[in-house]
Amino acid sequence: MASFIDFRNPPGSDNRADRLIRATSEPLWMRRLLIGIVLVFFTLFLARPLIVVFQGALAKGLGTFLSAFTDCDILHSVQITLLVAVIAVPANAVFGITAAWAITRFRFWGRALLLALIDLPLWVSPVIGGLIYVLLCGRRGYLGPWLQSHDIRIIFALPGMVLATTFVTFPFVARSLIPLMEAQGCEEEEAALTLGAGGFEILRRITLPKIRWGFFYGLILCNARAMGEFGAVSVVSAKISGMTNTMPLEIERLYNDYLFASAFAVASALSLLALITLSLKTLAEWENKRQFEAGQRSLLEPTIETLHP
């Protein structure tokens, strides 16, 4: 039920309303104190680490900062990071759409189990995401002898890093689509079907436009994690600079070699990515909400019109 008290804009003039505000909200000093505590926490815990990264990157001047990005090994790590993301993100995007379609459009045996298994990479340690591939494809792993005899390198090479990244980013797109598609229902898809549309036509012209912001949201989170993953990738990478180092691994190498300015320069590039991700994610959340509410309004509007002719 809607209340006549607006929590966010407590008025000060009306005496009666004022008394009720006092009873249903905190006194002004308390509100200010709570906001102050949260502000201090955010500044110390979230903003400061981010500022330190940029300070560290520019500590030895702009020249050193820029020269980090002309270093061969660092540039190579940027390439590897992009390459891993370019393979892992689309693969999981396709998986996300098919999984969300199967789970939200049909009811079948084992559906809850499937949902739980899709979530699994979210709650296990990222190190386990690397470990399982070493145990499977490593030299002493189950497929190790066979892979070696066919001269295929997976562990300590690019395929292993792609696999481990795919594992840790596995649920992101599916997880952001499933609740959205469940809530939207499939009346429009069914209408298109009765009008003679084929399966892929429905997907392309009805479903994808409906879920575009939710899909975008999942994609950017998936991409941020794919480019920033450390634990899983560090287990399966040979960690050879200029060969199999992604940007996070290169940060570790530079940091352990006491090349702090370069380490923070690479870190600042990834921080910038994080800030862009956060802005796009917030945008996608707003747009998604707007689109969803607009959709609901269009469903409600005829009813309101018939009620108030």
Add this chain to the structure above:
Amino acid sequence: MSKKHHILPGFHLSLGWTVTWLSLIVLVPLAALIGKTLSGGWHHFWETVTDPQVVATYRISFGLSLIAALINGLFGFLAAWIFARYEFPGRKVLEAATDLPFALPTAVAGIALTALYSPNEWIGKILAPLGIHVAFTPLGVLIAMTFIGFPFVVRAVQPVITELSADVEEAAACLGATRWQTIRHVVLPPLFPALLTGVIMAYGRAVGEYGSIVFISGNIPFKTEITPLMIVSKLEQYDYTGAAAIGFTMLLASLVVVLIGNKLQSWGNRFRNHS
């Protein structure tokens, strides 16, 4: 309803691809983990997971994570409350910034936190004379664990606070309750399951965290080593069965945490539907 769902095409194709991809990426590799654990034999498994150095890491990973999750419970609840209830300049920016620990790569967070609390920085300069050292101590591990778990509580609690109907608070106030009584008896009970869910999720994340912790902890055996690091060091010694044994133990522990979280969530949902 359930029959209607089967009208749409693509059931076999979409489910087939979902199960295939899931098997390739998750199930088969996980089977390798379980297989390797079993192939080492019970004796080897027990010896590995009860090794004193490994046991010491449980205290850090499972114990400190709990403290970090509780700190996040407190500050996450406060943040969720002011985001849902108060209007102030910069609220939207803070709300967006809440997810920074999700978006920031863990290696970046690791070196940033290490630099931030080093004795050269002003926070370190204030703390050092007081005898408080952060880098290479359990306190540093705690700070990293708190950092990466922060968004979970806010995300779990905030929608429930927003949903909370003002009617009951008005009713409590009309019946003569003080603000504190209203909060204690009317507001907090329906929020409690969501808060607990958020805390458990933050706990699960902190237990498995690796990237942000290894930089600030210094990885000192028996003091600041975390359990995921044990897996990495076993792998570096090519001790596959040992790494598998510790990985399997962590997997089971995470499973328990998730099951408790799911139970709490369904308990909380029941709460919400009633109100």
